[in-house]
Amino acid sequence: MDLAIFALLVQDGVTNGAVYALLALALVLVFAVTRVIWIPSGEFVSYGTLTLAGFQLGKPPGTIGLLVGVAVVAGLMETYACARRRELARLPRQLALWTIVPLAIAAASWLIASRAPPFWLQVLLTLALVTPLGPLLYRIAYQPIAEASVLVLLIVSVALHFVMTGLGLWFFGAEGSRTPAFATASWQVGKVIVSAQSVLVVVTSIALIGALYFLFGRTLYGKALRATALNRVGARLVGISPNLAGALTFVLGALLCAFSGVLIGPITTIYYDSGFLVSLKGFVGAIIGGLVSYPIAAAGAVLVGLLEAFSSFWASGFKEVIVFTLIIPVLLWRSLTAHHQEEEE
Amino acid sequence: MSGRRLPFGLIGYIAFIVVLIGVPVLMPPFWVTLGNYVGLYSIVALGLVLLTGVAGQTSFGQAAFVGIGAYVTAMLCLSYGWSPWVNLVIALALTAVIALAIGFITLRMRGHYLPLATIAWGISLYFLFGNLDFLGGHTGLTGIPALRFFHVELRNERYMYVLIWAVALLALWSTSNLLDSRPGRAIRALRGHLDMAEAFGVNAARLKIVVFIYAALLACISGWMYAHLQRFVNPTPFGLGQGIEYLFMAVVGGAGSVWGAVVGATVITLSKEVLQNILPTLLGKSGNFEIVVFGVLMVLLLQHAREGVWPWLARWLPAAADAPIEPAPALAARDHAQRAPHLLEVKGARKQFGGLVAVDNLDFTIDTGEILGLIGPNGAGKTTMFNLISGALPLTAGAIVFRGESIGSRTPYEIAALGIARTFQHVKLVPQMSVLDNVALGAYLRSHAGLVRASLRIDRADERRVRAEAARAIERVGLSAHVHDAAGSLPLGKQRIVEIARALAADPVLLLLDEPAAGLRYLEKQELAKRLRDLRAAGMTILLVEHDMEFVMGLTDRLVVMHFGEKLAEGAPVEIQRHPAVLEAYLGGVA
Numbered sequence: 006m007d008l009a010i011f012a013l014l015v016q017d018g019v020t021n022g023a024v025y026a027l028l029a030l031a032l033v034l035v036f037a038v039t040r041v042i043w044i045p046s047g048e049f050v051s052y053g054t055l056t057l058a059g060f061q062l063g064k065p066p067g068t069i070g071l072l073v074g075v076a077v078v079a080g081l082m083e084t085y086a087c088a089r090r091r092e093l094a095r096l097p098r099q100l101a102l103w104t105i106v107p108l109a110i111a112a113a114s115w116l117i118a119s120r121a122p123p124f125w126l127q128v129l130l131t132l133a134l135v136t137p138l139g140p141l142l143y144r145i146a147y148q149p150i151a152e153a154s155v156l157v158l159l160i161v162s163v164a165l166h167f168v169m170t171g172l173g174l175w176f177f178g179a180e181g182s183r184t185p186a187f188a189t190a191s192w193q194v195g196k197v198i199v200s201a202q203s204v205l206v207v208v209t210s211i212a213l214i215g216a217l218y219f220l221f222g223r224t225l226y227g228k229a230l231r232a233t234a235l236n237r238v239g240a241r242l243v244g245i246s247p248n249l250a251g252a253l254t255f256v257l258g259a260l261l262c263a264f265s266g267v268l269i270g271p272i273t274t275i276y277y278d279s280g281f282l283v284s285l286k287g288f289v290g291a292i293i294g295g296l297v298s299y300p301i302a303a304a305g306a307v308l309v310g311l312l313e314a315f316s317s318f319w320a321s322g323f324k325e326v327i328v329f330t331l332i333i334p335v336l337l338w339r340s341l342t343a344h345h346q347e348e349e350e
Numbered sequence: 351m352s353g354r355r356l357p358f359g360l361i362g363y364i365a366f367i368v369v370l371i372g373v374p375v376l377m378p379p380f381w382v383t384l385g386n387y388v389g390l391y392s393i394v395a396l397g398l399v400l401l402t403g404v405a406g407q408t409s410f411g412q413a414a415f416v417g418i419g420a421y422v423t424a425m426l427c428l429s430y431g432w433s434p435w436v437n438l439v440i441a442l443a444l445t446a447v448i449a450l451a452i453g454f455i456t457l458r459m460r461g462h463y464l465p466l467a468t469i470a471w472g473i474s475l476y477f478l479f480g481n482l483d484f485l486g487g488h489t490g491l492t493g494i495p496a497l498r499f500f501h502v503e504l505r506n507e508r509y510m511y512v513l514i515w516a517v518a519l520l521a522l523w524s525t526s527n528l529l530d531s532r533p534g535r536a537i538r539a540l541r542g543h544l545d546m547a548e549a550f551g552v553n554a555a556r557l558k559i560v561v562f563i564y565a566a567l568l569a570c571i572s573g574w575m576y577a578h579l580q581r582f583v584n585p586t587p588f589g590l591g592q593g594i595e596y597l598f599m600a601v602v603g604g605a606g607s608v609w610g611a612v613v614g615a616t617v618i619t620l621s622k623e624v625l626q627n628i629l630p631t632l633l634g635k636s637g638n639f640e641i642v643v644f645g646v647l648m649v650l651l652l653q654h655a656r657e658g659v660w661p662w663l664a665r666w667l668p669a670a671a672d673a674p675i676e677p678a679p680a681l682a683a684r685d686h687a688q689r690a691p692h693l694l695e696v697k698g699a700r701k702q703f704g705g706l707v708a709v710d711n712l713d714f715t716i717d718t719g720e721i722l723g724l725i726g727p728n729g730a731g732k733t734t735m736f737n738l739i740s741g742a743l744p745l746t747a748g749a750i751v752f753r754g755e756s757i758g759s760r761t762p763y764e765i766a767a768l769g770i771a772r773t774f775q776h777v778k779l780v781p782q783m784s785v786l787d788n789v790a791l792g793a794y795l796r797s798h799a800g801l802v803r804a805s806l807r808i809d810r811a812d813e814r815r816v817r818a819e820a821a822r823a824i825e826r827v828g829l830s831a832h833v834h835d836a837a838g839s840l841p842l843g844k845q846r847i848v849e850i851a852r853a854l855a856a857d858p859v860l861l862l863l864d865e866p867a868a869g870l871r872y873l874e875k876q877e878l879a880k881r882l883r884d885l886r887a888a889g890m891t892i893l894l895v896e897h898d899m900e901f902v903m904g905l906t907d908r909l910v911v912m913h914f915g916e917k918l919a920e921g922a923p924v925e926i927q928r929h930p931a932v933l934e935a936y937l938g939g940v941a
Contacts, residue, residue, distance in 0.1 A: 147651050156408050163594050168645035322481035329474035337455045
């Protein structure tokens, strides 16, 4: 291996790692606030890429139909909930939020899709279509059992992953897609070629990580979300709605994942079921951070990216084996350093 | 009521037997094969019932253990021509080693690390199967020989049906035996009552690993039979997707009962078969829609009926009669000698949480046959001191000596073995278990039936003695009328008494009671005080931490008063009542 290949692999690893880092952040974020181990995050990544690819082809992406369906279900659930609690006065606002807004986004996307919108608008529409799926699915699947144990929530996550993969095949078809790069420039640095796309991915990721770090460490909203994570009842007593906190977290999480999908689209071909492996790599990073620490999770994700790049060079068939076996020593280390903790019921 | 229920129950059992026998005899091969799969899946799901439903640990990676069973025998048969029966032993050994390693790493931590680790391990093993040339890569291995049982070759699905269901029924039998035994009681306590189980001598970390291995071995046997049924293996049926499906089976069927595994395997296998045929025609498109339907059903099930299908079916079955308590020789009693100048001696005990000193340089002693009360205002450090003695917290400095042995840095289960039994401030009983079973858990260390003896049901002599002992403890506290009631159905006052009975079943030298009167009504307190006096009259030594002054004053021989982690006063209740420093601490100097 010469320096050029080495540098290429590092660049590859860091670029992929930066995307995994965004996912790791989304996972830590969602887990910290809602205790949901968010397995279907990967589907948000693949939906992101595939939606953008749909716009590229100049046809309305399947996400539109999905968003409409999910928004209708959420609207029905809200109607039922309001009717049962005899709070019909709240209904218009809830319906506007859960149904009308998503339907408006869907309608706008439908109209714009066939008129060859510019690339930046396509990206914006992609994010606008995929992001609402996060809070909507939270409302439908998780919120009714938000108090359940981590394990029950995890099983729901896995079920939801199945549903979203199946729907992905239905709405996007079995073909894989790649999306065009944001930037095609590249620079020669010594013997090494650095592509603008890689730089862009890394810089965007770092910026987002910084923004999240600021949000949770310094702002009242962020602190409210963290408080909900620690104690739902206590948070409610001091005036934080856990449902709102959950929905907001899923907005952020889904946005991060959809954006990862947009970033990873030019790097790898994404199929309807590719998201799972991508998000699991984010998970390995998140677990390195103990599902708590943002900076360590991000660093862990970059490590996963590098490991993946180098193992695909030396032993491509065993790439996944190596990456996922990494979790074992990490868990061993965590288990030896962790204090005895009482089981939760 | 029971008259109406019985026929339904009978019909249920008869239907099960008719279907079980009818399928291989009467049905076409398609249905026999389906029956084989239900059997194979039931065995795996059964392991998950024990692991997830009973012990509260989740694994998505069971399919990988199935894969080990299948690949080991396939590879050894084809490459070396070894007998499948030898391969079974090798596969089981390999599975046990891997499960031990994974369990050791993940089960020491909080619940969600095991499922995450099993997801990762399920994926990496899948890719490993697919990339190793000697395992045939993604195409797999073909031409695996059929099993031979003496001179009978199990060459078609009907023969295999007999083997698979014999193993499945055996596994059901041994698992339900296990649940109704000494280790079974401990396993049932693992879920949410870890510290209670440890206080009665259960090594919880080890037991969790043992349960994980048990579930893995069941999966491995299923895989071994799968390989010899299919006669070829490839990585697909051992991937993560299948691992998740096994968990779905356990949850759908009802992870709280062994029959839930069979019900879940049947429901999922049949509905998958139906959905795969119907959905594409219904939707006019091909794809894996059954997975969408499964996922949606799963979410609905968890939202509305988390217990699964079995509890709903079980309502139609006759309730199992309470097993009678047969007379049996008493369990060996402990030597109750004090052995040292004092039964318990606390010397300069100190406990620090970061900057907070909860217990500071505390000294006191307890002698055989007395009731010592540890009292103090809120936040005085009483419960911390209590946890130091019971081993729930380690000492920062100082020493605690029990019958001449230092216990300051021992684990709760080691301290339990030395003869200290405790109750909990917040009652910790396994609510679904009977009062008898809860109390029998107290005698965990006084009998020794292990997992193997329990599953083969050769532990009955021991079990009779444990049950008789538990019944005696219950009688001693006056709760004989409730022996067979579910512990969770009793009012709080009685639950506290059950906790005392459980502690007595351990034959303790020293009984630790953590705020036993908290939340009790006046009459219940009177009743409790009387029970405790009776125990003292029978020679029991009791340390109680309490809040309620009236309750302690009339009951204890001596009191130790704590204030801000230090000892404020010590003496007979009458002296303490007049002690100026105590009055100041409690009443803020007004008196």
